[in-house]
Amino acid sequence: MKVLACYSIKGGVGKTASAVNLAYWAAKSGYRTLLLDLDSQGASSFYFRVKSPVKKNWGKRLLKAYGEVLKQVKESDYKNLDVVPAHLSFRNFDILLDEIGKRKNRLSQALKGLKKEYDLIILDCPPTISRLAENIFNASDIVLVPVIPTTLSERTFEQLLKFFKQQDYSRKKLLPFFTMADGRKQLHRETATAMRKRYKYFLKHAIPYSTDVEKMGKYRAPIDIFARGRLANKSYFALWKEIESKLEG
Amino acid sequence: MTSATYWKFTTAVTPAEIEQALPKKLRCRVLEKSSRGLIVLDDFHWHIWQSGGLLTADPQQGLLNLSIAKEIPTVPYSPENRFWWQLPSGALSDHLRELLDLHAFVPKAECRLISEPLAIINSDEKIVTRVKLLTLNGENLPSSTFAExxxxxxxxxxxTVTLQALSLLSSVEVESFDLRTLLLAGGLHIDPPDEKDSFLLNPAEPAEAAICKMAKRMLVTARQYEQGIVEDIDTEFVHQYRVNIRKSRSLISLFKKTLSSERLQALKTELKVLGSRTNDLRDLDVFLLDEDYYREMLPAELQTGMTQVFTRIKRRRTMALKKVVASLQDDAYQAEVDHLFELFDTEPDWLSKQSQMPIQQLVAKKVLAQYQRICANGDIIDEQTPDEAVHDLRIECKKLRYLLELFSELFGKKKVKQLIRHLKGLQDNLGRFNDFSVQREFLSGLGIGKTISAEQLASINGLTAVLFNKQLHERSLVVANIDKFTAPGVRDEFQQIFALSDEESS
Structure with missing residues (x-):
């Protein structure tokens, strides 16, 4: 079982859209996939039409034992793809982590028990650099970082790199890729070129700026369901294939 | 995690009806609907079905599919192909060869299988339960619907809510279903011919009544094959028709002393006439079935002549079949059969001592006597004995075989089977010896006539020579096989099973 996190310090960079579409393609490629929506806003749960559990404090339970995670699993409409929906209590992960002990491998422990049922866990992460983030970095084999090719995003990516260095996490876990890339904008083109030059490990495939990504909210489904032939869909598929080769490599 | 459950609807059901039965918060959406034609194929005996398999054809896609325990690839289907050897070689034809041998597979039922996957959705339009409706519609099958x-x-x-809703629609839960269950529930009638190998004999039953009852059953069995002969489905129909008549005849002649001379004479004559009608057809069938075998025996230069021979035989077979079909549909035939049944059904005459003997006792006596006869006749056969004696021995062995097979239920089927196994070794040897001589005789008949080409004659003569050599080889094995069958161990086994104690024989 591999764990893939979709993570960025910055919000609104296409984390959830990426988590949802990549989870969809992974499942379609035959991986038994679980999408764990750790963002209390629950956007990826929304796209898959699954609802938050009603139980209180389930965030705490999630971090305690995988049995609790399994109880919250909802089967999506797509073969091989299950979802653990987000919960409002996920806002307080950091407080919870303080309560139950400051260990950085809580999440990793909770996910271990899922390996019998799943080949791939995708974490849709909240935009925060905190104790939860550290749990996520510990639990993940790959941390996917969506980056909009703008100056601001470049800065946040650098912050993340710095954090990884300070905390002594392996840089190799990080796999950045461009999202919302708009080829018509000079800034996007220049930033992308510069960043690719500096960080050779950027993924080759990028996700273009597209209204089809935005339409996911309207259709409440992965792009392949409502815009099969469109560029955004093809880009996500190509991105998935590139990630798959890294997972297996 | 609960797995799927399976349901059968006692009446046809539509997605709209399912939605109506659901609570308001849930709705039913049809995902896609597909249907395909299905032809169920099997032989007259339902050999495929009886083995747990199912042979179906999809006429639109032109595919033939055999469902058995393991998965095997489909092959192209064409209604003209009715035998395993007409299919492309591979797993499917190999399995059919094992299951059907010489029997043809023919359409048994035609239907349409309609598959309707449905999604039960909630107010978020999220699928919460999946339902797959399978409906079978057939011309001769009533429509039935199943749901997974x-x-x-x-x-x-x-x-749970969905299940409750469906229970309102007169459905019953079933263990699971596959196409076989679907077909059965849809009314597919599995009707193999009645070929029970047991006659439900009472050991104390007086012989005359028992013999007439058995001989009659065999005639009934034989008649089940008439329609298949008329339709010329496969060669096994004529074969089985003849086997049953022959057995009936042999039974009568083995137990002739149990019958009055009038009844015996009438039965013997009429059964002989019945059987002889198909003699020519069967001889030609046997020759044609062995085409590959004959061709393999001949060098390339004699194959042209052989092709001419087979063309001629096929023509003759067509004629012979026409004759048989006409005779089976003749009023005279029906009258003969009716008369035979009358003869079987006539009250016993009880004229002889044997007619009143308990059947078990009489059979035991006959089996031992027959075995003794084979031992005695076999004893005088050596390498130089004329062929006639060997042929006679074959006939005596055949009689013993019938006695053992027909009455095994009276003496323990397992024990008798063991004896049959001993006998089979000798019989196979004698059978092949006889076959070669019959084949040679048949071939020599083919060589007579003004229109026979030189090529044909060369092939026929070549073949005769090969067959003669094979026959010589078979003859050389006869003495050793007789010795095996008449050895003290086998004699003891016969004694143990058939030498009834006084108590049993009284």
């Missing part, structure tokens, strides 16, 4: 209902993880409550 699969829960989705995390939506147990909605699944």
């Amino acid at each position: 209902i699969s829960p989705l993880r995390g939506y147990g409550d909605d699944y």
